[in-house]
């Protein structure tokens with residue numbers, strides 16, 4: 343089986359389980375599912391530890 347590194351940052355769902363939104367950040371690509379997209383928008387500090395520097399992001 344082909345290795346697939348596309349997983350939601352939060353719940354680790356892969357693209358077979360949920361449509362994943364690609365995020366480019368600091369030269370890296372990350373993926374997040376629609377269910378957790380609001381966390382990125384409203385509570386990016388909750389992604390601290392998952393997304394480097396997320397604790398310094400300002401909520402939208």
Ligand SMILES: [Zn+2]
Pocket residue numbers: 350351352353354355374375376377378
């Ligand atoms: Zn998710």
